[in-house]
Amino acid sequence: MTAVNHQFRLAARPVGAPKASDWKYGSEPVGEPKDGEVLLKVLYVSLDPAMRGWMNDAKSYIAPVAIGEVMRALAIGEVVESKHPNFAKGDHVSGLLGVQEYAVVAGAQVNKVDARFAPLPAFLGTLGMPGVTAYFGLLDAGKLQAGDTVVVSGAAGAVGSVVGQIAKLKGARVIGIAGGADKCRTLTDELGFDAAIDYKAEDVKAALARLCPNGINVFFDNVGGDILEAALANLARGARIVICGAISQYNNTTPIKGPANYLSLLVNRATMTGIVVGDYVPRWGEAVRDLAGWVASGQLKRREDVVEGLETFPQTFMKLFSGENNGKLVLKVA
Amino acid sequence: MTAVNHQFRLAARPVGAPKASDWKYGSEPVGEPKDGEVLLKVLYVSLDPAMRGWMNDAKSYIAPVAIGEVMRALAIGEVVESKHPNFAKGDHVSGLLGVQEYAVVAGAQVNKVDARFAPLPAFLGTLGMPGVTAYFGLLDAGKLQAGDTVVVSGAAGAVGSVVGQIAKLKGARVIGIAGGADKCRTLTDELGFDAAIDYKAEDVKAALARLCPNGINVFFDNVGGDILEAALANLARGARIVICGAISQYNNTTPIKGPANYLSLLVNRATMTGIVVGDYVPRWGEAVRDLAGWVASGQLKRREDVVEGLETFPQTFMKLFSGENNGKLVLKVA
Numbered sequence: 001m002t003a004v005n006h007q008f009r010l011a012a013r014p015v016g017a018p019k020a021s022d023w024k025y026g027s028e029p030v031g032e033p034k035d036g037e038v039l040l041k042v043l044y045v046s047l048d049p050a051m052r053g054w055m056n057d058a059k060s061y062i063a064p065v066a067i068g069e070v071m072r073a074l075a076i077g078e079v080v081e082s083k084h085p086n087f088a089k090g091d092h093v094s095g096l097l098g099v100q101e102y103a104v105v106a107g108a109q110v111n112k113v114d115a116r117f118a119p120l121p122a123f124l125g126t127l128g129m130p131g132v133t134a135y136f137g138l139l140d141a142g143k144l145q146a147g148d149t150v151v152v153s154g155a156a157g158a159v160g161s162v163v164g165q166i167a168k169l170k171g172a173r174v175i176g177i178a179g180g181a182d183k184c185r186t187l188t189d190e191l192g193f194d195a196a197i198d199y200k201a202e203d204v205k206a207a208l209a210r211l212c213p214n215g216i217n218v219f220f221d222n223v224g225g226d227i228l229e230a231a232l233a234n235l236a237r238g239a240r241i242v243i244c245g246a247i248s249q250y251n252n253t254t255p256i257k258g259p260a261n262y263l264s265l266l267v268n269r270a271t272m273t274g275i276v277v278g279d280y281v282p283r284w285g286e287a288v289r290d291l292a293g294w295v296a297s298g299q300l301k302r303r304e305d306v307v308e309g310l311e312t313f314p315q316t317f318m319k320l321f322s323g324e325n326n327g328k329l330v331l332k333v334a
Numbered sequence: 335m336t337a338v339n340h341q342f343r344l345a346a347r348p349v350g351a352p353k354a355s356d357w358k359y360g361s362e363p364v365g366e367p368k369d370g371e372v373l374l375k376v377l378y379v380s381l382d383p384a385m386r387g388w389m390n391d392a393k394s395y396i397a398p399v400a401i402g403e404v405m406r407a408l409a410i411g412e413v414v415e416s417k418h419p420n421f422a423k424g425d426h427v428s429g430l431l432g433v434q435e436y437a438v439v440a441g442a443q444v445n446k447v448d449a450r451f452a453p454l455p456a457f458l459g460t461l462g463m464p465g466v467t468a469y470f471g472l473l474d475a476g477k478l479q480a481g482d483t484v485v486v487s488g489a490a491g492a493v494g495s496v497v498g499q500i501a502k503l504k505g506a507r508v509i510g511i512a513g514g515a516d517k518c519r520t521l522t523d524e525l526g527f528d529a530a531i532d533y534k535a536e537d538v539k540a541a542l543a544r545l546c547p548n549g550i551n552v553f554f555d556n557v558g559g560d561i562l563e564a565a566l567a568n569l570a571r572g573a574r575i576v577i578c579g580a581i582s583q584y585n586n587t588t589p590i591k592g593p594a595n596y597l598s599l600l601v602n603r604a605t606m607t608g609i610v611v612g613d614y615v616p617r618w619g620e621a622v623r624d625l626a627g628w629v630a631s632g633q634l635k636r637r638e639d640v641v642e643g644l645e646t647f648p649q650t651f652m653k654l655f656s657g658e659n660n661g662k663l664v665l666k667v668a
Contacts (some may be wrong), residue, residue, distance in 0.1 A: 258592035266577045266608030267394050274600030323652050
């Protein structure tokens, strides 16, 4: 093959918000698959807040991306050449393909997706990692009950928008916290949330007190910081807090702001649990089956924010932190 | 009756550490029991960290003590006069009798204790509220498993010393955190802890890393602050943190120090749960039965630190915060 593979490799560990120079955009010849491998053309790259954590040299649930390594990312690819019996040219797959145009990976490390069933970007959002995170985070870690008052932060994002809709499906009252009037309108008018709080315009703690007079039963947190504090101040007895992420804190150069009012857990006999979706791999199919059914029946609405051009990766990725995306942020490569 | 009842009433809400003038020591005639009530002579008053919280005008699991009200405290009393069919003169009872010499209370609000079975102060410690807190906090909220590595803060205190001993009984490895060489020696030499960390002399985070090379499975926290941070930095996958108290933070005049590294809950898929022993009232007998059995067999050692003189209440109470007590702190009234 003489084709060229453009790619972003990690060039430096970011201090605070990543900048373009933290990656090196380069090219190399497209690789050759060995036995058991497939050569993939990358079609869509998933941009997720967790990727910011993978850039730090810190103990976490996954090893950091090494300096010089292709930036790690979930993606959807199309099989160009297969040396694995399960895959044929033209198949679509998802996996950790990286921020690049072509990837050579072991067949065991990717999963087929069926493009006849849903548009490919959906497999990076509602039917992919964010959807499965929402599903198990809410139902397993959050122990959702019908009649619960559920609050979700980052509610217009890939995970939050699914959390809120599943909670509605299961008979809960749902309040979303998001930034800006547009996103809040999306939550209430399109996604069926009972109420939305614009954290850029409102006092979140006061709004939660007003909207949750009997307290919060489940708080699904993607944001951390002041919003976590505001939720802790409004818990119901026996509340469950699901810690899925803390996007407000990922670019900190000072220590993370921990919840000063964590003793609300004691006062309210509440629980705070951290989740990592990778732990649910053995039950992945169970979640996708339900999610796909709800999408098919129109009960679960997908929202993808697709930006075109691999070369826009650094600035497009930063939309996650400025909150410019509305729905699952995906980079279209080709 | 012409007897006089000396008592401490709350005079002011403390700012920071309580001072003697936050209570008023006074006297009044001993009250007369009405139908359904008993008149009790108070023999032993329990001094517990939770009492500091009851002095604040803040939403909590129990209403604050009102200004002018007798200071709330658990205590052991002897029935002087009974107008309740279940109690006779000479019976011993436990209940919220307050920091005073005599109390008139409804019979329904006290429970008999049997002085032939254990010394009366034991019913305020190992066989009372602290022991039951330790029992359910560790076994129910903490979901202790044989083989776990358990770390307990405030380990020489009324709750912590029982937590560590129950954990040992159940086949765990136990590390206690306490202040001073004497307390640490008590833990390892008398109470059977595997190791002790003197937080006044050692770097707790480094000591935990050294003593828990595979991480902490259960952290039972009575202290909060830097010690909670140190434990969060050393969690095993799936760890359970039980928030029982935060004595390091109760006298703060600035906001409480929340755990900046709470995202360790996410990295380690860990859970932090607050407990209030009052929720276990329906199962109280179950705990006391086990605790009493272990005391009788010598597997669970009691430690009470008994100080004489009701009038010493303000300064004796403050020993809890300076860490001067070694074991359950009890005020002997008569």
